[in-house]
Amino acid sequence: MAAIDGLPPLRDVIARFGLDARKALGQNFLLDLNLTQKIARTAGPLEDATVIEVGPGPGGLTRAILSLGARKLVAIERDSRCLPALDEVSAHYPGRLTVIEGDALKVDFAALAAEHGDGGPVRIIANLPYNVGTQLLVNWLTPSAWPPFWASMTLMFQREVGLRIVASEDDDHYGRLGVLAGWRTDARLAFDVPPQAFTPPPKVTSTVVHLEPIVAPIPCDIAKLERLTQAAFGQRRKMLRQSVKSLGGEALLTRAAIDPQRRAETLSVEEFCRLANAL
Structure with missing residues (x-):
């Protein structure tokens, strides 16, 4: 150059x-x-x-x-x-x-x-x-x-x-x-x-x-999304009902219509946003 x-x-x-x-x-x-x-x-x-x-x-x-x-x-x-x-x-x-x-x-x-x-x-x-x-x-x-x-x-x-x-x-x-x-x-x-x-x-x-x-991403609270991803991926080998227990566990997952037996790496971005909005 x-x-x-x-x-x-x-x-x-x-x-x-x-x-x-x-x-x-x-x-x-x-x-x-x-x-x-x-x-x-x-x-x-x-x-x-x-x-x-x-x-x-x-x-x-x-x-x-x-x-x-x-x-x-x-x-x-x-x-x-x-x-x-x-x-x-x-x-x-x-x-x-x-x-x-x-x-x-x-x-x-x-x-x-x-x-x-x-x-x-x-x-x-x-x-x-x-x-x-x-x-x-x-x-x-x-x-x-x-x-x-x-x-x-x-x-x-x-x-x-x-x-x-x-x-x-x-x-x-x-x-x-x-x-x-x-x-x-x-x-x-x-x-x-x-x-x-x-x-x-x-x-x-x-x-x-x-x-x-993306001009118009899925509406979602940033702070809640960060808390969720930190909890979920902090114990990524565990089922979500255990890894997000401190945030509401099975009751939270039920509100968001997400199977409590799934693991963090199987959730789409849309599902994480849905979970955050259920907090």
């Missing part, structure tokens, strides 16, 4: 600024610029979009997003060592990149989108740090206001997590994430990314997941 954007190769950037990836920050830098462009293209048209990126690191995905024409990119980076490298990218794309130093778990993303958006779609595109990726996804899936501020999310996770996000009933990977994502989004696996594409290489394969919001 150096030939496309005129910026130095990422390996040179990392060497010049001493950017060794730190395990404590969940960092694995993606250096294959063909892959970063593939991730950015998976998000859909970017020309009229405001993009939010979490954990840009030395800026490989950042550069791909901007080279594909994103109108505005807001990047949240916790590691201050990466800021000089991102400043170079910002200077190369005047007025289009805003870098915010901070912890993504403490950011009000809806307010951020409102501040930097101009009426076009907001797309979240990120190679998420492994140690906060799942929590960020849950936060983005469970705001009280829906449809959300984002028009799509294109996110990289460990493959195991990606499978959990897109799983449905009777799938071994089905659990809380599958219920939440299946309730409010259309989620699909886009493609895998091998360990050797990263520096340092993680021990697992990664997967890019693309999610788009």
